[in-house]
Amino acid sequence: MADHQAILEEEFEVLESIFPDEFEKVSDNEVRIRIEPEEEVSGHPCELCCWTELTPVSLVLVVTYPPTYPDVIPELSLEEIDEELGELREGEEEEVVGQLNQVAEESLGMAMTFTIATAARETLSALINSRKVREQEEDEARARAYEEEEKKKTRGTPLTPALYAKWKDSFRAEMATKKAKQAEDAMRALPAREREDWRKKNARASGRQLFETAKVSATSDEALYEDGEAVDVSQYTREERDRARWEEEAKEEQAGHVALDDSDDE
Structure with a gap:
């Protein structure tokens, strides 16, 4: 019978050496690891002559181990550090945790915390890039809407048979x-x-x-x-x-x- 606690203690030692500043052991069955995106996040210019700044997101990955770990996946959750380091938006925590659970399922029977933490960094980077693309699309949509409104001011209302007939009747009445x-x-x-x-x-x-x-x-x-x-x-x-x-x-x-x-x- 495998000694699950001994396996877990050995994994903790490896994690402390890999993440000397990010790793924190809370108890015998819970750890916290600070996760940051793999790449530095920058803003993007929008078409309305401004620069949209993207707040970097740094989170804490909380891992709670069941007694039979690593034969079952641990419980995973994310915590925000503070506002300056970014906040998760609606639905983003569920999205990230769902992807991490898939990674954990693929690693059953093995020490998987490092793999999960690495996947968390990659997923967080993808999340930020997704935000950047989405915000850029929103900026472009606002720019197109603004340009369309400006065009309407100079283009006027398109002439249709109904509008022409209405104008003709009004013109005749005015002249009469x-x-x-x-x-x-x-x-x-x-x-x-x-x-x-x-x-x-x-x-x-x-x-x-x-x-x-x-x-x-x-x-x-x-x-x-x-x-x-x-x-x-x-x-x-x-x-x-x-x-x-x-x-x-x-x-x-x-x-x-x-x-x-x-x-x-x-």
Whole structure:
């Protein structure tokens, strides 16, 4: 029958010689070994013109030996030393301990503490490198998001058929409102009689009124030729012809009033 305690004491002596400053024997079945990464950890530049510093991580590997060690694996755990030497993040202790347990399973029946401690250093280095890669990816993602936001400021909103239709309706409504205001301002600047004529002209006419207006316009145009005057109607706009007709009607009305006053005097 193997003397498990004697095997363990012999292993302790070897560990003390290998780790003179890192090894600490707590009891006959428990030791503590300080673990540091194999390589020095440095930061990395991010794309936003800053330098991301990575805190080095130094831990204590706590090994508790069962009575039948090394026929069974020891109980392993990690302890943080202080904040300045780094802290484990959520889920990292379980990840590291899980890998160390796999190493211990492969070494059953042999003194395995040195192997576990060496694997702990390698795993810790890989953990720090994983952090560095992950943080660099996060920095790059933030940089891309920042650049995309800056591009949006200069690129504007992409034009789609729906946006164009919305803009067109809004533009037409704006122009109609502007045109109506300009017409209203122009109407207010007219004399009272011309303002009333303007209102009549812009009032909504019925079909009968449009028909009669067309007949009057045709008769008026024919009268110009019957009087022997060759007039180029195309030189006048409809508005100018209407104004001329209104002035002619006003003169006739005034002449009628004069004639009526003369007959009253008689």
